[in-house]
Amino acid sequence: MRRIRKSLFFKLALLIVISSGTVLAIVMIVSNYNLRTRILEEQKKYYTSLAAKSAIEIDQKLFKAKTIVDKAAIIFKVTNPTREKSIQLLKNILNSDEMIGGSAVALAPETQFDKAGFQMLYAWKDNDTIKYADRINPEQDYKSEWFIKPYTLKKDIWTEPYIDTDVNRMMVTYSTPVIVNGNVTAIITCDLILDSVEKLLMEVELGHQGAPVLVTNEGRIISYPKKEWVLKETIASIGKKLPDPADREMMKNLSQLLRKKQSGNMRLKQINSSSFMWFYFDTVKEADWRIGFLIPEKAILSPINDLNKKMLIIALLGITALLIPAFFVSHSITNPLKALCDASDSLANGNFDAPLPKLKSNDEIGRLVMDFERMRIDLQDYIKTLAATTAEKEKIASELSVAKEIQHSILPKLFPPYPKYSGLDIFASLDSAKEVGGDLYDFALLDDKKLYICIGDVSGKGVPASLFMAVGKTLLKSTVQNVKDPAKALYIVNNELSENNDASMFITLFCGILNLKTNELTYANAGHNPPIIVTGKKSFFIKQASAPPLGAMPDIKFTNETIKLPEDSLFLLYTDGVTEAMNSENKLFGDNTLLEVIKNNPAHTAEKCIVNIKNAVNHFVGNAEQSDDITMLCLSNNINNNNTLHDKNTPDxxxxxxxxxxxxxxxxxxxxxxxxxxxxxxxxxxxxxxxxxxxxxxxxxxxxxxxxxxxxxxxxxxxxxxxxxxxxxxxxxxxxxxxxxxxxxxxxxxxxxxxxxxxxxxxxxxxxxxxxxxxxxxxxxxxxx
Amino acid sequence: MLEYKIPERLDAVNSPDVEKELLSKISSENPQITICDFSDTVYISSAGLRIMLVITKVMSKNGGKLILKEMNEDIYNIFKMAGFHTIMNIER
Missing domain, CATH: 3.30.565.10 (Histidine kinase-like ATPase, C-terminal domain)
Structure with missing residues (x-):
């Protein structure tokens, strides 16, 4: 019962957990996906705009410097200044913007130097003062990027950022040409210290895992947390050093994207790791730089993880909450079932009055209880009927077994019966087919030398046969003891049995008297099977006159016949239960088989002879039911050894x-x-x-x-x-x-x-x-x- | 009172002598009680039993009685076989 309840609740709980768990899991997956898409979108907008904002801020700084320099170029063009005025111009530039750390004016090589009084002037900030000097090696400077590019292109340029080795700062130079009549007459520059740009980048709030990146449009690193890459590596050159081809491909793609596009985003795999990062970027238009932010996806999606944790807890709480009603529902089912189980247990133990659980509902359980109640009542009735029938049968069976005992008790069963007669060996056995049978055998000493023997078979079986057998057996013995003559005895008993024999029963009977001293057997046979004389050489049925069985009709004359039993022979009496024993194929044992068995199993004692035949019959019958009583009586008598003079033996x-x-x-x-x-x-x-x-x-x-x-x-x-x-x-x-x-x-x-x-x-x-x-x-x- | 010791064997060989001796003693002493002591006796036959029956009759005729004492199991069994244990005073 415990098992039933447990398994029912268990099944219910399992069902709830699996089904609700599945639903919750689907909800979580779908919402997760939506949320992730939305968050990524939001983050993209946020960081892209952040990048744009930062780009504009940097752009403004650059633009301011550019404007100052451009203005100076116009002044230079208009005034065509002298050396002093040019120095003043540079000083004005340096004073106009903190970021500007240095400024230069260089006359084109073909311009008249003598008129201006200088060829190339450079001014720079040294602490709070401004110093200036002529460039020492103008020929070298004419080949520099800051000069050659605006000079040849006739337009202003931003140089690649560089480290000023004098001050050890990162700088970028703006160069603009002064164009007069289509000819470049001078180049004016300013050197911007990028400290403030870097500071601006560092101050962008990216969370502790994000990193700002500033590169040129060629991908050269201007600013990045990994300082050793700054100005030394490009995205492409970093990518080429990576061992993983996928990483190399990714870096190449990034490099191309940055060159082609001014703003955008890209999902990157973190190098040497399986996690991902997002890269959002925009352009500093003035210098055509790309400013971007690297944000780990994990950091972006961390709100989802928090949400997932919360949802999981809620789901678990929900499932637990569902299990409580499930427990009560399963109990409401199993409790009546348990009561039913208890009732059926006590029913199985024979207690048919055990109360059943009261009907509370009209559901399936209620119907089950109702059916069970009906079954209980039916069983009660059935058991009552069965008990009565069984008692009746047992009574009959016990009476039959008592009858069998009585019937067997009237047969002599003590072997050897006459130990004093050491030469006489008698053995007999009777195996009933049903509880009581109609076979009989008997023997008795009539005096010290006469032994009465008989064997018989009453027609039919069962109780009537056994009653007739008991009468016949008793009647014959007392008659033989009186008349000591088999034929006479049979005559008397036949008349006795024929009288008022309404049931028309009869007994086949062989009756003989053996003289123990001479081994002469006087016998008469009333329709019984011929006995067998068993000698070492051969065995044979004794010859006899045919006569009807006892009880068939009165006044039959029986005749005595005499035969002398050979020395060392056995005399075997049997009923047709032996010769007519039937096997499962309905074949009979038969007279010939009986003789065969006796011949093939030489026996020296009466008991051995009977046991041999019994074994043979049992083997022949096999599993078939015993069809008739099987009765045998066997004897041998050694006259020399029996009650006689020991003439032949030397005394001790x-x-x-x-x-x-x-x-x-x-x-x-x-x-x-x-x-x-x-x-x-x-x-x-x-x-x-x-x-x-x-x-x-x-x-x-x-x-x-x-x-x-x-x-x-x-x-x-x-x-x-x-x-x-x-x-x-x-x-x-x-x-x-x-x-x-x-x-x-x-x-x-x-x-x-x-x-x-x-x-x-x-x-x-x-x-x-x-x-x-x-x-x-x-x-x-x-x-x- | 007469006490008489029965010999080791009381059989056909010596029973006539024993009978003669016992009867003469009883007739001379005429005792009220005659005690036969069987403590030495290992064998008795019907001849011996016959003497005991004769003495029993003689004693009861005179109003006295015969007591048989100290007989072993085998001897008692022979008395018993004859049914004498019911008619004689056997002290064991």
């Missing part, structure tokens, strides 16, 4: 003694030695001792009715699991197992003495069996180590 210990009570100690010590030899625990030895003594006392006391001497033989075998003792005598037949139950509950006074020994034997050893073989009583005791 044996003793033969006579029917005399004096033999007791000898038997006892024999057993002690045997126990020591075979590493028995003292408790184990004591219990075996007890069982053995009880039987031998019994034999010696009761087996022999004559007075002859009889031999009693005891043989003992030990395996890693148990000890087996076989005691045989040639006395009268006596089966201890048929002895009635010994009374261990009555008060001492009512107890019969005797019979306790058999009771002790039964309680001490795990296996106690008796048989009469060739007129001998043979008793076998077996006790687990």
């Amino acid at each position: 210990a044996s003793i033969v003694f006579t029917n005399n009570k004096s033999e007791y100690p000898r038997i006892e010590s024999w057993l002690n030695q045997t126990g020591e030899k075979l590493n028995w625990q003292p408790g184990f030895l004591m219990q075996l001792n007890l069982a053995l003594e009880e039987w031998i006392v019994n034999v010696i006391s009761y087996a022999f009715t004559d007075n002859d001497i009889h031999e009693i033989e005891v043989r003992l075998w030990q395996t890693n699991k148990s000890v087996r003792i076989e005691i045989s005598d040639d006395g009268i037949p006596f089966n201890p197992l048929e002895e009635k139950h010994t009374d261990t509950d009555s008060p001492a006074e009512e107890r019969e003495i005797g019979g306790l020994g058999i009771h002790f034997i039964k309680n001490t050893v795990d296996v106690f069996s008796y048989k009469r073989v060739k007129n001998r009583n043979v008793v076998i005791m077996e006790k687990s180590l």
